[in-house]
Amino acid sequence: MTRLVALLLLSLLVACAEKDDSVEATPEAVPEPVAASEPAIDPVTGFKMTGDWELVRGNCTACHSAKLITQQRGTSEQWLAMIRWMQKKQNLWQFDPGTEGRIIAYLAENYPPDAARRRAPIPPDLMPPNPYSSSN
Numbered sequence: 001m002t003r004l005v006a007l008l009l010l011s012l013l014v015a016c017a018e019k020d021d022s023v024e025a026t027p028e029a030v031p032e033p034v035a036a037s038e039p040a041i042d043p044v045t046g047f048k049m050t051g052d053w054e055l056v057r058g059n060c061t062a063c064h065s066a067k068l069i070t071q072q073r074g075t076s077e078q079w080l081a082m083i084r085w086m087q088k089k090q091n092l093w094q095f096d097p098g099t100e101g102r103i104i105a106y107l108a109e110n111y112p113p114d115a116a117r118r119r120a121p122i123p124p125d126l127m128p129p130n131p132y133s134s135s136n
C-alpha cells in the first residue's frame with residue numbers, strides 16, 4: 001500500500017515537472033515581432049524616425065514639446081495652416097520654400113488625418129444634471 005502511494009506521488013511529481021517545461025516552451029511566450037514597415041520611434045522626441053524627421057526635430061521642437069506635434073493629425077494644407085498660424089502669432093521663423101515643403105511632406109505623410117480619434121460625445125440623457133444650466 002505505502003509503495004502504491006509513493007508511486008502515485010512520484011508520478012504526480014513527474015507530471016508537474018513536465019507541465020512546467022511545456023509552459024515555458026509555449027509559442028505564446030514569444031513576443032510579437034514589430035511590423036517591418038513601421039519606422040522606429042525616436043525615444044527622445046517620439047518622432048517616427050523616417051525621411052526628414054531630423055529637419056522637423058531641428059525646426060519644430062525649440063518652443064514646445066514634440067508631443068504637441070505627434071498628437072496632431074492633418075493634411076498638407078492643415079499642417080501648412082498650423083505653420084502659418086505660428087508664424088503670424090507665435091514668432092515662428094520663415095522657412096525657405098524647399099525646407100517648408102520637406103517639413104510638411106514629413107508631417108502629412110507620418111501624421112495624416114485618420115479615423116475618429118476621440119470618443120463619441122456622451123448622450124444628453126446619460127449626463128448628470130448641469131447645476132449651472134440657465135434653462136431651469
Ligand code: HEC
Pocket residue numbers: 059060061062063064068069072082083086090091092093103107
Ligand atoms: C517660435 C516658437 C515655435 C516653433 C519653432 C514652433 N512652434 Fe508650434 N507652437 C508654438 C506655440 C507658442 C504654440 C501654442 C502652444 C500652446 O497652445 O500651448 C504652438 C502650437 C503648435 C501646435 C498645436 C496647434 C493646435 O492647434 O493645438 C502644433 C501642432 C505645432 N505647434 C506644430 C509645430 C510644428 C510642426 C513646428 C515646426 C514647423 C512648430 N510647431 C514650431 C510655437 C512654435
